[in-house]
Amino acid sequence: MTFAPGDMVRVADRPHTGHHRTPGYLKGKTGRIARVHAAFANPETRAYGADGLPRLPLYLVEFTGGDLWPSAPGRDRVCADLFEHWLEDAE
Amino acid sequence: MSEHEHDHPHEPITNGDEPPAAARARAVEQLLIEKGVIRCEDVRERIDWLVSRSPGDGARLVARAWVDPDFKQRLLADARSAALELGLDPGPSPVVVAVENTDDVHHMVVCTLCSCYPRALLGPPPAWYKSLPYRSRAVSDPRAVLDEFGVELGDDVELRVLDSTADIRYLVMPRRPAGTEGMNEDELAALITRDAMIGVAQPAAPAPIG
Numbered sequence: 583m584t585f586a587p588g589d590m591v592r593v594a595d596r597p598h599t600g601h602h603r604t605p606g607y608l609k610g611k612t613g614r615i616a617r618v619h620a621a622f623a624n625p626e627t628r629a630y631g632a633d634g635l636p637r638l639p640l641y642l643v644e645f646t647g648g649d650l651w652p653s654a655p656g657r658d659r660v661c662a663d664l665f666e667h668w669l670e671d672a673e
Numbered sequence: 674m675s676e677h678e679h680d681h682p683h684e685p686i687t688n689g690d691e692p693p694a695a696a697r698a699r700a701v702e703q704l705l706i707e708k709g710v711i712r713c714e715d716v717r718e719r720i721d722w723l724v725s726r727s728p729g730d731g732a733r734l735v736a737r738a739w740v741d742p743d744f745k746q747r748l749l750a751d752a753r754s755a756a757l758e759l760g761l762d763p764g765p766s767p768v769v770v771a772v773e774n775t776d777d778v779h780h781m782v783v784c785t786l787c788s789c790y791p792r793a794l795l796g797p798p799p800a801w802y803k804s805l806p807y808r809s810r811a812v813s814d815p816r817a818v819l820d821e822f823g824v825e826l827g828d829d830v831e832l833r834v835l836d837s838t839a840d841i842r843y844l845v846m847p848r849r850p851a852g853t854e855g856m857n858e859d860e861l862a863a864l865i866t867r868d869a870m871i872g873v874a875q876p877a878a879p880a881p882i883g
Binding site for chain 2: 603604605607619620622625640642644647650651653654657658659660661662663664665
């Protein structure tokens with residue numbers, strides 16, 4: 583596990599062809615690690631019949647609504663589960 | 674799907690105005706069966722299991738947590754173990770995480786990418802949960818969505834929208850309403866609705882009789 587709760591991370595802003603679980607509205611956005619879940623099989627390879635190994639760490643990352651949508655109130659949060667290889671250190 | 678030799682054509686059993694995606698799913702299912710990847714019974718057993726689940730299971734978990742603070746801590750720490758403790762089937766996977774609504778924080782759940790949902794504990798998701806308007810507006814304008822569901826959040830309440838993008842399924846533990854102090858666990862469970870465990874409703878105490 584590279585990141586710990588409280589760490590600031592940026593979601594990689596890269597395109598991906600094929601199945602992946604990183605929503606477009608979060609790409610390039612900066613958030614905070616809220617929870618370290620565990621390691622899970624990689625859906626990007628598992629979707630095509632592979633075993634998804636090695637397992638990848640999965641984090642709950644919280645974003646401030648106002649950073650995602652100009653209209654959102656500042657204090658509200660959007661939290662999403664993101665795999666480690668989509669996260670960059672933003673400290 | 675019929676299992677006999679297909680030496681004659683017959684019409685599939687559909688509801689008449691089947692959307693293209695359903696026809697595609699049926700064709701893929703037929704291919705998987707013909708190639709021996711899955712059995713017809715596998716599909717039926719899975720569907721039977723899914724429709725046998727109901728929000729009543731999730732409600733039992735929440736009601737126990739309302740009356741038993743130690744159980745609540747176990748539910749928040751490991752919802753799967755807590756479900757097993759009550760004799761509930763949390764399903765083979767994915768992992769269920771319970772989150773607690775309080776006077777200060779309100780959680781609501783969405784899956785913006787598809788329709789991920791704690792099916793083992795709540796049953797099949799409602800149609801609106803899978804709709805594009807809910808999936809997009811729950812993250813972009815969540816307070817307006819809650820308002821449409823009849824949930825008024827004070828400005829001092831932090832709203833946390835959980836987008837189930839991967840292997841975790843979220844179950845919301847709503848706040849126990851005032852006026853339910855004398856109610857037992859079964860009576861409380863009857864107040865806890867599916868929508869409350871998605872985070873788009875708040876349970877209310879029953880209206881006084883007479």
